[in-house]
Amino acid sequence: MAAPVRANRETVISARGVKVGFGGPLILNGLDLDVYRGEVLGVVGASGTGKSVLMRTIIGLAPLLGGTIEVFGEDYFELDARRRQEIARRWGVLFQQGALFSSLTVKQNVQVPMREYLELSPRLLDEMAMLKIALVGLKPDAADKFPSELSGGMIKRASLARALALDPDLVFLDEPTAGLDPIGAGEFDELIATLRQTLGFTVYMVTHDLDSLHTICDRIAAVGGGRVIAEGTMETMLASHDPWLQAYFHGPRARAALGSAKD
Numbered sequence: 006m007a008a009p010v011r012a013n014r015e016t017v018i019s020a021r022g023v024k025v026g027f028g029g030p031l032i033l034n035g036l037d038l039d040v041y042r043g044e045v046l047g048v049v050g051a052s053g054t055g056k057s058v059l060m061r062t063i064i065g066l067a068p069l070l071g072g073t074i075e076v077f078g079e080d081y082f083e084l085d086a087r088r089r090q091e092i093a094r095r096w097g098v099l100f101q102q103g104a105l106f107s108s109l110t111v112k113q114n115v116q117v118p119m120r121e122y123l124e125l126s127p128r129l130l131d132e133m134a135m136l137k138i139a140l141v142g143l144k145p146d147a148a149d150k151f152p153s154e155l156s157g158g159m160i161k162r163a164s165l166a167r168a169l170a171l172d173p174d175l176v177f178l179d180e181p182t183a184g185l186d187p188i189g190a191g192e193f194d195e196l197i198a199t200l201r202q203t204l205g206f207t208v209y210m211v212t213h214d215l216d217s218l219h220t221i222c223d224r225i226a227a228v229g230g231g232r233v234i235a236e237g238t239m240e241t242m243l244a245s246h247d248p249w250l251q252a253y254f255h256g257p258r259a260r261a262a263l264g265s266a267k268d
């Protein structure tokens with residue numbers, strides 16, 4: 006499952022000394038992180054430590070108060086609006102609650118980024134959206150359904166289809182398996198792993214799901230106290246002496262996940 010280790014790994018995201026806050030105490034304070042091309046990076050940390058804030062900052066939705074963030078080798082925050090748009094076109098995002106437009110069907114939701122960036126005929130737009138819908142394992146009849154008519158698992162898949170609309174090089178997933186039953190979560194992990202394998206994108210995944218960390222993540226970064234407190238393989242995490250990481254990776258849930266990952 007793990008991506009092959011390359012001698013010279015290309016960095017897709019490089020964050021240095023990142024500071025983010027919203028007026029009160031800084032949420033992120035001097036955070037460094039690298040994400041390498043082709044890997045699935047799992048971002049973990051206690052609730053409220055700023056995992057989602059970090060993801061939102063990288064994609065330009067939260068204010069960067071200090072430090073730098075390079076995406077695809079460019080300092081995103083230094084770019085003009087047009088160049089930013091060109092960079093943003095290369096990533097897809099699955100937000101925590103799916104963030105589908107409730108008044109649009111699944112197909113129309115998938116077409117939103119296509120309409121924004123591509124000039125395609127209605128027929129081609131439909132064909133491309135149906136392709137993405139099939140890619141994430143949804144049946145064709147899901148295309149004309151509204152988000153309110155979908156199960157939690159279908160919403161995740163529809164959101165993933167929208168994230169993949171423009172064939173991204175980088176996919177951000179914010180707690181993709183949260184709210185899914187264990188079987189649905191396992192299937193979604195498998196889907197992400199298969200798509201990553203076949204389409205070759207890089208995945209930045211915020212997650213609390215120990216099964217996901219064991220089964221699909223090549224590396225893990227743990228956020229705490231405004232920084233990345235540990236990063237590396239699951240073995241590195243298991244060997245960490247940090248109290249939170251110890252509790253997280255050696256607790257009863259972790260032992261169960263480790264057991265099932267070995268089956």
Ligand SMILES: Nc1ncnc2c1ncn2[C@@H]1O[C@H](COP(=O)(O)OP(=O)(O)OP(=O)(O)O)[C@@H](O)[C@H]1O
Pocket residue numbers: 027032050051052053054055056057058059
């Ligand atoms: N737009 C905002 N304005 C003010 N505070 C915010 C904003 N967005 C996030 N925060 C605060 O930043 C902190 C980190 O939030 P974040 O959602 O990143 O946590 P998280 O690590 O992803 O947590 P969880 O695992 O529970 O999803 C929280 O205290 C949150 O209230």
